[in-house]
Amino acid sequence: MNADADAARRVEGLGRSLRRCVLCPQLCRVDRTAGERGFCGLGTEMVIHSALPHYGEEPPLSGTRGAGTIFFSSCNIRCVYCQNHQISHSPSGRAVSADQLAAVMLDLEAAGCHNVEPVTPTPHLPGIMAAFLTARRQGLRLPLVFNCGGYERARIVRLLDGMVDIYLPDFKYGLAEAGRNFSAAADYPRHALAALREMVRQVGDGLETVEGVATRGVLVRHLVLPGCGANSLAVLKLIREGVSASVPLSLMAQYTPVAAVQDHPLLGRRVSRAEYERVVNAALDMGFEEVITQEVDDRELTPDFARERPFAWDPAEQ
Numbered sequence: 001m002n003a004d005a006d007a008a009r010r011v012e013g014l015g016r017s018l019r020r021c022v023l024c025p026q027l028c029r030v031d032r033t034a035g036e037r038g039f040c041g042l043g044t045e046m047v048i049h050s051a052l053p054h055y056g057e058e059p060p061l062s063g064t065r066g067a068g069t070i071f072f073s074s075c076n077i078r079c080v081y082c083q084n085h086q087i088s089h090s091p092s093g094r095a096v097s098a099d100q101l102a103a104v105m106l107d108l109e110a111a112g113c114h115n116v117e118p119v120t121p122t123p124h125l126p127g128i129m130a131a132f133l134t135a136r137r138q139g140l141r142l143p144l145v146f147n148c149g150g151y152e153r154a155r156i157v158r159l160l161d162g163m164v165d166i167y168l169p170d171f172k173y174g175l176a177e178a179g180r181n182f183s184a185a186a187d188y189p190r191h192a193l194a195a196l197r198e199m200v201r202q203v204g205d206g207l208e209t210v211e212g213v214a215t216r217g218v219l220v221r222h223l224v225l226p227g228c229g230a231n232s233l234a235v236l237k238l239i240r241e242g243v244s245a246s247v248p249l250s251l252m253a254q255y256t257p258v259a260a261v262q263d264h265p266l267l268g269r270r271v272s273r274a275e276y277e278r279v280v281n282a283a284l285d286m287g288f289e290e291v292i293t294q295e296v297d298d299r300e301l302t303p304d305f306a307r308e309r310p311f312a313w314d315p316a317e318q
């Protein structure tokens with residue numbers, strides 16, 4: 001069987017999995033094709049909010065012409081502090097077919113984007129991968145970026161082998177308790193680690209670039225949460241000991257409390273410079289070779305999905 005036929009066979013298998021959905025570790029086992037709904041609340045249709053060149057991703061992803069982000073609605077863990085909560089906590093948005101999504105991907109390529117980047121793809125995976133194969137047959141040449149929350153099943157990630165070029169998973173929690181308290185994610189560290197191992201098996205433990213723009217590999221994101229230093233250190237230790245210190249990290253300082261957690265005892269404030277630097281220094285002390293950092297400042301980076309272009313600092317808005 002040639003590579004294209006094998007990929008198509010695996011994507012068909014993903015589609016069949018909606019009849020008893022186990023696409024993510026929630027393992028809802030509902031028949032989404034018969035109208036049943038699991039934790040994500042999604043049926044068989046993909047639902048998107050917007051698709052646009054995104055200039056606020058890490059430099060290797062945004063490059064000079066933007067990442068080709070496609071924001072999907074709903075999510076499989078619903079963090080209480082999610083900055084995308086307007087779209088991640090409900091399945092509302094614009095329903096699209098695989099053919100329509102393929103056209104969106106080709107439009108992002110025509111707009112000059114460096115990649116196609118579905119955000120929170122997991123519950124929509126069968127349709128996204130079908131769209132990607134269609135777009136590729138129609139001439140799409142951009143790398144596919146899998147921008148996910150890290151709460152993945154390794155055996156589902158295995159089905160993406162040879163199709164995803166760049167894995168961009170969060171690794172939110174090194175302590176299982178944090179996953180239970182802040183997200184609907186039981187046993188988060190175990191699932192995230194197993195999924196990351198599979199991602200690295202497919203694309204290696206580095207990030208290949210051409211003229212500074214990512215073409216293949218992995219980049220792990222960790223959002224440093226206020227008052228949760230032990231959780232961040234546990235994340236670093238898991239990756240260091242369970243995968244490799246060569247894995248590139250993006251350590252994010254941009255946490256901003258949304259209304260739902262304004263009064264939360266831990267999550268109701270931004271991260272201090274000292275807290276953030278402690279995590280960065282720990283990563284360097286553990287031998288991580290590539291660490292992308294952020295400034296700790298008062299900039300407002302939270303998107304507003306009530307706007308057509310959610311990012312206030314988007315160059316198109318200036």
Ligand code: SF4
Binds near residue numbers: 023026027037038076
């Ligand atoms: S994708 Fe949705 S329905 Fe399927 S297991 Fe995950 S949360 Fe449940």
